[in-house]
Amino acid sequence: MxxxxxxxxxxxxxxxxxxxxxxxxxxxxxxxxxxxxxxxxxxxxxxxxxxxxxxxxxxxxxxxxxxxxxxxxxxxxxxxxxxxxxxxxxxxxxxxxxxPGTPAAAVRRCRDKFATRTALAAEGLPQPAFEVVGDLDEALAAADKLGYPVVLKPRAAGGSQGVVLVRDAAELADQFTATRDVPVPHTPVFEQAVLVEEYLEGPEISVDSVVFRGRVTPLFVGRKEIGFAPYFEETGHLVSGADPLLSDPGLLRVLSGIHAALGCTDGWTHTELKLTSDGPKLVEVNGRLGGDLIPYLGMRATGVDPGLAASDAACGVEPTTTASAADCAGVRFFYPPANDTLIESVDFDRSALPPETDLLQPLAGPGDIVSPPRKGLIDGRIALATAVARNEQLCRAALDHAQAALRLSVAAAGE
Incomplete structure (x- = not known):
């Protein structure tokens, strides 16, 4: 012992x-x-x-x-x-x-989305067309070159902050300043701080992988649910231990190529991709575990412990990546009805929920003033629910029951 x-x-x-x-x-x-x-x-x-x-x-x-x-x-x-x-x-x-670990230069390459795009472009890897810009005039010129709609994205922010879809020059002009001015601690100040990117059609996924001595092993595929257009708020995720993408040769080749191009050698990565009609294309790579309880869902769906796998890789120990389950796990986030909603209480009626229900967690409490995206992007959630089931249908049904069981009491609302 x-x-x-x-x-x-x-x-x-x-x-x-x-x-x-x-x-x-x-x-x-x-x-x-x-x-x-x-x-x-x-x-x-x-x-x-x-x-x-x-x-x-x-x-x-x-x-x-x-x-x-x-x-x-x-x-x-x-x-x-x-x-x-x-x-x-x-x-x-x-x-x-x-x-042990991925070199700092490679981690910076992941943090700087323009550096990511540049490294992938040099290797011909699939991603949207892009331009980096410093002011509104440059952004308008880039959008004209790429063709609307385009996505505005801060060069170094995370959590979808400042990411917005714009369909014409008027929308771009209205949104540009908010994207440019997203605060990003502990990063360089870039003169050209905004990416203008081609909008990719298709569902978005995330792939959490452990990387050990250059070998990329995808562990969890998260099927994203996006809301509050034109913003990209992640309102839920589903992770299946039997997801066919975990063994899809095309996706595996793209993942390996992306990590090699960026220089990611050891640790954990969270890769976001769009499944387009031309195949998977990279949205971004984060050199960390996924957020929004995605690793937790992966653990419940596959039996692979993300904490142990990530810490083993960080310490130079080959991680255990063999799945012991093939269930489906999901999370759904809930939001207030209007900007500046004053919360009296948030809870769930737990009396008649199905056995697949897992976590029921209020995220706001009495006296909190909460807004949905855009104003409340990231911190606008008032509660979450997770479910674990033997298939996607039962998992979604349990999340629907949790949503129906949400009890929100509001003292006042603003806009």
């Missing part, structure tokens, strides 16, 4: 929101001693930690200094972060301490 003190030490940079990430720390702590580096004191994370360090900020310099102090006192096996704004910091620490 391995004693707690014998477990390898893993540095984790920031933990994120408990409701979305606790299951990861819970699994990882069974195999590794976790030391959390964050700008706030550990709280809910404490049962899973061997130690923690509070830094003045989570920029690369502060995080690296803290990591060096920890490594001077005891051996460190690996470092990881599942937070988009901190994956570069984790890569910088790994390089400085000689730990």
């Amino acid at each position: 391995t004693r707690p003190d014998d477990k390898p030490l893993l540095l984790v940079i920031t933990s994120g929101l408990r409701r979305y990430r606790e299951y990861l720390l819970s699994s990882i702590s069974t195999r590794y001693r976790v030391h959390l580096i964050d700008s706030v004191a550990a709280d809910w994370e404490l049962p899973y930690l061997a130690g923690s360090t509070v830094v003045p900020d989570t920029g690369a310099a502060s995080v690296l200094a803290a990591a060096r102090r920890i490594a001077a006192q005891q051996p460190v096996a690996g470092v990881m972060s599942w937070h988009e704004e901190h994956i570069v910091q984790a890569a910088v620490v790994a390089e400085a301490l000689g730990l």
